[in-house]
Amino acid sequence: MQRIPRLGGSESARDSSAVAPAGGPAGGNNADAGGADAKAGAGGGSPDLRVDRRSIIYTGTMRxxxxxxxxxxxxxxxxxxxxGGFVGGDERRSGDADARAELTLRVPADRFAGVLEDLAKLGRQQQRSVRTDDVTxxxxxxxxxxxxxxxxxxxxRKLLARATSIGDLVTLEGEVARREADLASLEAKKRRLADLTALSTITLTLVGPDAGDDEEETGTGFLAxxxxxxxxxxxSVNVLLTVLGAVLPFAVPLAVVVALLLRLRRRGRVPVAQAAAGGPGAVSEPPPVPAARSAP
Structure with missing residues (x-):
């Protein structure tokens, strides 16, 4: 009976060395980079990482x-x-003076700058921030x-198909399952990066005309x-009152106990004071005996 070799370190090394990386950066606007990356993996030179072929995540906030x-x-x-985008989140608060809306918007990466400009024209722009993250x-x-x-x-899978014993079958099934789980994890990361590079995120905050700028709300000067x-x-006063309210229930019984102890202590000192003053109950010393006089 022919034994199927188990997948060990040498088999893994052969698997790794026999494969050349292929594919390209994630994202709809970076699809052309796949051929360059495949050439790099096959030994055709370094990948083409020009600016127009890089994978960049754009994130913007605006008020x-x-x-x-x-x-x-x-x-x-x-x-x-x-x-060509969509709304990822929508939170609004109604009111005449404090109306507010916060929108999370997902737009195609190639339309990111244009959409920002269009949103700024909705009213008076108070704040704008753009951040980029190169994940090429x-x-x-x-x-x-x-x-x-x-x-x-x-x-x-090929080795699993050639297995002829129960031991090899169980071992190879476990190894294949582990490798498939690792592959699924890598592909999930790739999909996440593809989503972030293909669709940029804009967090838009809309406020009423009476709302001040963030800089004005945290201004400096004498009044501030x-x-x-x-x-x-x-x-500070609120904290002090809170502590006082927590201690007060314990302070009243403690004060009563201290008053009783002081009263008992005073009573214990009365007999000593009376003895010192010659009062009732005091013990008097006998008078001194006069010395005998000698005859003249």
């Missing part, structure tokens, strides 16, 4: 003051859906690891210092 928060929110949703190297590394892991899974000091004083 805009508008006359009508609800109308501006509807206009923002229309702008994003018209650009991570994407290329994931492509290579996925290709290698797929080859290892295929090799394990006075307001901060008053808030600190109120907070």
């Amino acid at each position: 805009v003051a508008v006359d009508d928060v609800e109308a501006a929110a509807r206009a923002a949703v229309t702008t994003v859906t018209g650009a 190297e991570e994407t290329v590394d994931l492509d290579a690891r996925i290709a290698t892991q797929r080859a290892r899974v295929e090799s394990g 210092g006075l307001e901060g000091g008053w808030k600190a004083l109120v907070a």
